Amino acid sequence: MDRDGRPFDLPAPDELDTPCLVVDLDRLEANLAGMAGLLAGRGVALRPHAKTHKSVAVASRQLAAGAAGLTVASLGEAEAFADAGCDDLFVAYPLWAAGPKAARLRALQERARLSVGVDSAAAAAVLGAAVAGSGRPLQVLVEVDAGLHRTGVPPGRAATVADAAGRAGLEVVGAFAHAGHAYLGPDRVAAAADDERRALEVAQSALLRAGHEAWVLSAGSTPTAARSAAGAVTEERPGTYAFGDRQQVGLGSCRRDQVALVVAATVVSAAAPGQVVLDAGSKALSMDRPAWLAGHGELPAYPGVTPARLSEEHAVCEVAPGAAAPPPGEVVAVVPNHVCPVVNLFDQLLVVRAGQLVDAWPVDARGRST
Amino acid sequence: MDRDGRPFDLPAPDELDTPCLVVDLDRLEANLAGMAGLLAGRGVALRPHAKTHKSVAVASRQLAAGAAGLTVASLGEAEAFADAGCDDLFVAYPLWAAGPKAARLRALQERARLSVGVDSAAAAAVLGAAVAGSGRPLQVLVEVDAGLHRTGVPPGRAATVADAAGRAGLEVVGAFAHAGHAYLGPDRVAAAADDERRALEVAQSALLRAGHEAWVLSAGSTPTAARSAAGAVTEERPGTYAFGDRQQVGLGSCRRDQVALVVAATVVSAAAPGQVVLDAGSKALSMDRPAWLAGHGELPAYPGVTPARLSEEHAVCEVAPGAAAPPPGEVVAVVPNHVCPVVNLFDQLLVVRAGQLVDAWPVDARGRST
Numbered sequence: 001m002d003r004d005g006r007p008f009d010l011p012a013p014d015e016l017d018t019p020c021l022v023v024d025l026d027r028l029e030a031n032l033a034g035m036a037g038l039l040a041g042r043g044v045a046l047r048p049h050a051k052t053h054k055s056v057a058v059a060s061r062q063l064a065a066g067a068a069g070l071t072v073a074s075l076g077e078a079e080a081f082a083d084a085g086c087d088d089l090f091v092a093y094p095l096w097a098a099g100p101k102a103a104r105l106r107a108l109q110e111r112a113r114l115s116v117g118v119d120s121a122a123a124a125a126v127l128g129a130a131v132a133g134s135g136r137p138l139q140v141l142v143e144v145d146a147g148l149h150r151t152g153v154p155p156g157r158a159a160t161v162a163d164a165a166g167r168a169g170l171e172v173v174g175a176f177a178h179a180g181h182a183y184l185g186p187d188r189v190a191a192a193a194d195d196e197r198r199a200l201e202v203a204q205s206a207l208l209r210a211g212h213e214a215w216v217l218s219a220g221s222t223p224t225a226a227r228s229a230a231g232a233v234t235e236e237r238p239g240t241y242a243f244g245d246r247q248q249v250g251l252g253s254c255r256r257d258q259v260a261l262v263v264a265a266t267v268v269s270a271a272a273p274g275q276v277v278l279d280a281g282s283k284a285l286s287m288d289r290p291a292w293l294a295g296h297g298e299l300p301a302y303p304g305v306t307p308a309r310l311s312e313e314h315a316v317c318e319v320a321p322g323a324a325a326p327p328p329g330e331v332v333a334v335v336p337n338h339v340c341p342v343v344n345l346f347d348q349l350l351v352v353r354a355g356q357l358v359d360a361w362p363v364d365a366r367g368r369s370t
Numbered sequence: 371m372d373r374d375g376r377p378f379d380l381p382a383p384d385e386l387d388t389p390c391l392v393v394d395l396d397r398l399e400a401n402l403a404g405m406a407g408l409l410a411g412r413g414v415a416l417r418p419h420a421k422t423h424k425s426v427a428v429a430s431r432q433l434a435a436g437a438a439g440l441t442v443a444s445l446g447e448a449e450a451f452a453d454a455g456c457d458d459l460f461v462a463y464p465l466w467a468a469g470p471k472a473a474r475l476r477a478l479q480e481r482a483r484l485s486v487g488v489d490s491a492a493a494a495a496v497l498g499a500a501v502a503g504s505g506r507p508l509q510v511l512v513e514v515d516a517g518l519h520r521t522g523v524p525p526g527r528a529a530t531v532a533d534a535a536g537r538a539g540l541e542v543v544g545a546f547a548h549a550g551h552a553y554l555g556p557d558r559v560a561a562a563a564d565d566e567r568r569a570l571e572v573a574q575s576a577l578l579r580a581g582h583e584a585w586v587l588s589a590g591s592t593p594t595a596a597r598s599a600a601g602a603v604t605e606e607r608p609g610t611y612a613f614g615d616r617q618q619v620g621l622g623s624c625r626r627d628q629v630a631l632v633v634a635a636t637v638v639s640a641a642a643p644g645q646v647v648l649d650a651g652s653k654a655l656s657m658d659r660p661a662w663l664a665g666h667g668e669l670p671a672y673p674g675v676t677p678a679r680l681s682e683e684h685a686v687c688e689v690a691p692g693a694a695a696p697p698p699g700e701v702v703a704v705v706p707n708h709v710c711p712v713v714n715l716f717d718q719l720l721v722v723r724a725g726q727l728v729d730a731w732p733v734d735a736r737g738r739s740t
Binding site: 015017020093099101119267270286311331340347 | 383384385386387388389390421443444463464465466468469470471474489490492493496513515519520521522523550636637638639640641642645647649651652653654656657658659679681682683684686698699710711714715716717736737739740
């Protein structure tokens with residue numbers, strides 16, 4: 001493992017009740033400014049995905065740094081940010097707005113600048129019924145599949161969904177895509193960014209040809225946002241760039257010395273030979289791990305120590321022969337593989353600057369997946 | 371896949387805001403009574419692990435059904451249950467009681483019948499310092515390794531840790547083990563249960579020989595509790611038995627028609643051929659998956675539909691050729707692979723009896739991993 005950057009300084013161990021999340025404010029601010037500057041230079045709007053941090057404090061800094069609004073993944077996240085006054089919101093998800101979600105969607109639309117995703121005529125009809133009779137039409141973006149094969153129609157068929165949306169009384173404003181196949185490995189990022197751009201260009205043509213609007217063409221992920229050529233793309237939705245994580249380092253989307261969040265953990269046992277055990281298990285580090293990464297995170301200060309097995313409250317770390325390992329009682333920083341599910345496990349972010357604890361931010365939208 | 375049991379009935383879809391957790395009260399109560407009866411018949415105390423449910427409502431039912439007290443995994447869980455009056459608590463974890471944990475441990479000891487785990491002389495010294503001068507000694511159980519090789523000393527060396535605990539002013543009351551290697555597969559359960567019992571018998575001999583007490587010999591996991599012969603074991607600490615899950619069905623610890631908790635999810639997209647997408651991703655189902663199980667859960671009503679890929683808010687389910695699949699908008703029940711990390715993602719449990727919503731219980735200790 002190369003070590004091109006050192007971890008940021010943690011506060012004194014007796015200020016930390018582990019496991020806990022620690023955010024370095026200088027690095028966070030630099031990450032926010034960096035992405036904002038990159039996209040401004042390209043003439044593309046930044047609508048960061050708030051599912052990464054679920055934090056009003058981070059969202060406010062993104063908006064202050066020039067973001068056009070926020071992306072969220074659920075109505076619950078949208079409500080949490082609207083409650084705090086961050087009310088220009090795109091729900092980048094094919095919402096099925098039936099049952100309790102119908103009334104929630106309608107209430108939210110009345111107090112926020114809201115747009116939502118749609119990828120079928122059936123979902124469009126349900127969305128239309130949910131907001132029927134409200135003061136203004138609900139704005140929707142047609143989701144198109146850029147190669148991830150998760151949700152979204154083939155880009156050439158965007159107009160079919162848009163037609164249905166129009167019939168349901170919705171206002172089609174464009175299309176969105178997520179080239180999540182960029183996460184399949186560092187060698188996939190450039191092609192995925194191209195796929196995303198091309199899918200949106202095909203969708204744009206299809207929409208315009210059928211007489212729809214297409215003034216929003218929204219792409220989004222941290223690896224593709226950092227590398228894509230603009231083309232027809234009008235907006236990017238990166239999320240993880242705020243904090244970075246081990247996966248983003250591996251994908252080349254950030255350097256190690258830009259990672260702005262770590263899980264602080266204590267060595268609680270070294271009873272078995274060749275290993276140490278941390279008090280951060282799957283309920284702190286999550287089990288997310290791309291197939292191309294071994295281990296459940298890394299310890300910047302101990303490159304020979306790898307979290308090899310997680311149970312709920314334990315990380316069993318293998319110690320390479322001859323490698324330095326932290327003794328029982330030491331508080332160590334762990335860079336998680338994927339920061340988004342990790343933040344969703346905690347209620348607060350401890351904020352440090354130059355190793356001093358300066359704030360604690362609530363994870364306002366934690367668990368708001370509904 | 372065999373289908374030896376049908377799922378319990380969910381409430382009407384418009385009563386559910388998905389993704390959400392639904393607990394069947396009849397099945398839960400039967401599971402609690404079943405384990406209590408099994409262990410009472412064997413003359414072994416039941417101290418259920420509350421990390422599974424993190425819920426005072428479930429814990430109260432366990433205590434009412436005859437449990438001797440609760441097991442927890444962290445000080446935070448212990449505090450949450452003590453706050454609710456469930457105050458006979460064993461922290462089955464090698465606590466490192468430094469920093470903020472020292473004061474918390476001491477405060478908790480003053481208001482609860484508390485015991486904690488210890489697996490090193492160093493941790494014993496830290497525990498002793500944390501509670502020095504308090505009115506009564508802190509009770510500890512020496513953790514011994516029954517073959518999982520996570521935490522715990524070899525059983526024959528239990529007295530070394532006990533000696534250190536005695537010097538630190540702690541009261542040694544016995545030993546505990548967790549044969550988590552039972553989860554490596556159905557063919558491992560019986561041997562793991564034997565390992566656990568034998569490890570505790572060896573620890574008992576070592577402790578008694580060195581002049582220590584050993585009146586608590588605590589074993590614990592749902593698969594081993596269901597199958598072990600008592601031997602010297604005085605107490606079992608199963609957790610998952612309350613709800614069951616797909617992994618427990620696979621291990622033979624419960625039947626499909628005993629699974630008492632499901633994730634209710636809505637089909638939000640069927641845009642890509644051969645699959646349907648649910649609104650329950652890794653932030654609802656977790657990524658926990660034993661190596662011997664394919665997929666991230668199962669849909670009892672649709673055996674040909676498998677959650678094959680999770681992203682944070684999506685489950686991409688493969689539909690076997692010719693198999694029935696739920697249409698967009700349908701609310702389906704998903705049995706998760708491992709229920710414990712799933713419950714920790716949600717703030718409440720919806721409770722049903724005969725398909726009628728009868729209550730909602732908070733997940734009181736959600737996120738209390740510290």
